Amino acid sequence: MISRTLQDHLDGWAGSDALRRDVATTVLALADAGRALAELLAAGPLAGGLAEVRGFHADGDSQKELDLVADELVREALAAAPVALLGSEEMDEPVELNPAGTLAVAVDPLDGSSNIDTDLSVGTIFTILPYTGADALLQPGTQQLAAGFLLYGPHVALALTTGAGTQLFVLDRPFGQFRMVEAEAQVPAETGEYAINASNARHWDRAVRCYIEDCLAGGEGPRDRDFNTRWVASMVADAYRILMRGGIYLYPGDARRGYGQGRLRLVYEANPIAFLMEQAQGAATDGLQRILDIVPESLHQRVPLVFGSRGEVERVARYHRDASALPERSPLFGRRGLLRA
Structure with missing residues (x-):
């Protein structure tokens, strides 16, 4: 080969x-x-x-x-x-x-x-x-x-x-x-690694904050296992790592001016990465909707992007879709955690 x-x-x-x-x-x-x-x-x-x-x-x-x-x-x-x-x-x-x-x-x-x-x-x-x-x-x-x-x-x-x-x-x-x-890259369905720019945490919506909080809580939290953080500020580097060993990448929309739809382009960034991930048994969404189903309105249209191990991508979508899927926020964690709910 x-x-x-x-x-x-x-x-x-x-x-x-x-x-x-x-x-x-x-x-x-x-x-x-x-x-x-x-x-x-x-x-x-x-x-x-x-x-x-x-x-x-x-x-x-x-x-x-x-x-x-x-x-x-x-x-x-x-x-x-x-x-x-x-x-x-x-x-x-x-x-x-x-x-x-x-x-x-x-x-x-x-x-x-x-x-x-x-x-x-x-x-x-x-x-x-x-x-x-x-x-x-x-x-x-x-x-x-x-x-x-x-x-x-x-x-x-x-x-x-x-x-x-x-x-x-x-x-x-x-x-x-x-x-x-x-010859056939396979993204594991589950993972212990996530990639996100945590410096923007205060701007995230509740679903993204809750997902990352639960990862940070590690073995003592609702996920019952420890996670590692990875962030290269080069999406292709994170995508290649995920193709090699699994993981999840998140570039969500957030509350900053001009970032409501994230910063990645649908046509020539999100779509090709989503195609690669799905063909490797992974998944890619905008947080809720499958990326490949979105009809572009313009060449440079931006879109939030979550891709990687299917189980984690689907969990992020559940957090966005259904408030009842969000684990209870501990008052203690809310006061002392790295990220406040």
Whole structure:
């Protein structure tokens, strides 16, 4: 299995099906962009001021130098692919690429860009949809033909699904090939790890606060077991860890101005991650609703996101759905706990 390349895997999956061959060609083009970006990241500060702010999105989020470089690398790689329409976090509107293309692609060229200058993992997230016209990127996640992410860390990894399970690949640098290391990733249904930015605790709604409180209470609390906290500030790094060993990731909406629907984008962040998770026997919701069932209204639409081990994702949904599912709040814990109910 280790010797099987990404090309081998995609050739076997696509066979003689024309649309699948187009998907395979597009995935390979994205992998080429990932290889180029990985080399740039490996140079670190020697490659220049990659973490410098070069501009801002319409909603105020900053654009780093490497965000723009990554976007250009992806666009160049897809120029010769059968992609009719490309949407990116770094572009206000989608752009037309190949008039004869059969596919629409949306990308977050550089997830976790706040980590650029700290030597932590960053990534590229992508989704591939059938081209159905100018609004092709606004199809629900159930229509995805393929999705995945590249993770640039100690090694370069690729998580991919074409709707037949989730496969994991690692870049064999001397040969420039992605080689399969996991043919069928499986996310355990239960977990002892959660990832959330606890600095925002005072802004969470009651359901999220209660869920995290119960995890923090450990073996003495209603969960009857201890949990570990993980948070990388790079969603792809947390997603890869969950694919490898389970866990749950939460980026909820909260009471801060502009954060009512979270900060992650439905089309090119939440949807591809949800597709990967479901194909690995995990789950992904906005806290209540299945992510893949949400019909996007705009390319950059934001959505709360909870994904990972199915049992935990479903528990968070129960906390949101039914107040009776919330364990009793101890007055003592309410006064002295790290997070107040």
